[in-house]
Amino acid sequence: MTVKMRKLFWKTWNFLIHEDTVYSFIADAILILIIGKFILFPGLGLIFGNDFPIVAVISGSMDHHNAEFDEWWAENNRYYDYFNISESDFNDFYVNNGFEKGDVLIIKSIPEAELEIGDVIVYSVPYRADPIIHRIVSFDPIETKGDANQGQISFETSIPYNQVHGKAVFIVPYIGWVKVGAMEVLGII
Incomplete structure (x- = not known):
């Protein structure tokens, strides 16, 4: 030099x-x-091993609104009873208390055979710009549900594996607010 x-x-x-x-x-x-x-x-x-290693949560569809688990379960168990998911099963899920808008998830690619009920996955829907971050509630086909949603959205009832980017393996709270704030200022969300 x-x-x-x-x-x-x-x-x-x-x-x-x-x-x-x-x-x-x-x-x-x-x-x-x-x-x-x-x-x-x-x-x-x-x-x-994927094209979405980090995703910012831009909606409240997985937010339990700081409710204690028992309180949240009492209000939402009917949606999971339909899929034969018990309170005990749900309590064993990763991020069983959901996560909030503005959190960032680290996503790892995973073979379809290793996906499990309760995994939080990130997947794309052809007509939506942003990926979806919801919990698997059923297989054959893969079905998901946002914990805070009052039921499934039509695109959640049959998700081809080739649309799945991976599953959440780690959550970093709050740092996604940079993206959320920018999107809100620009009027994107």
């Missing part, structure tokens, strides 16, 4: 890390977006 290149590197470093100017902030934001879009997101896609 030449002296000139070293000076340029440290000048750029100082601008990005230490300066508190509008231009520095804008440059940082652009750099973060570029790194996320072209390095982080594809890298996580390779690690987790």
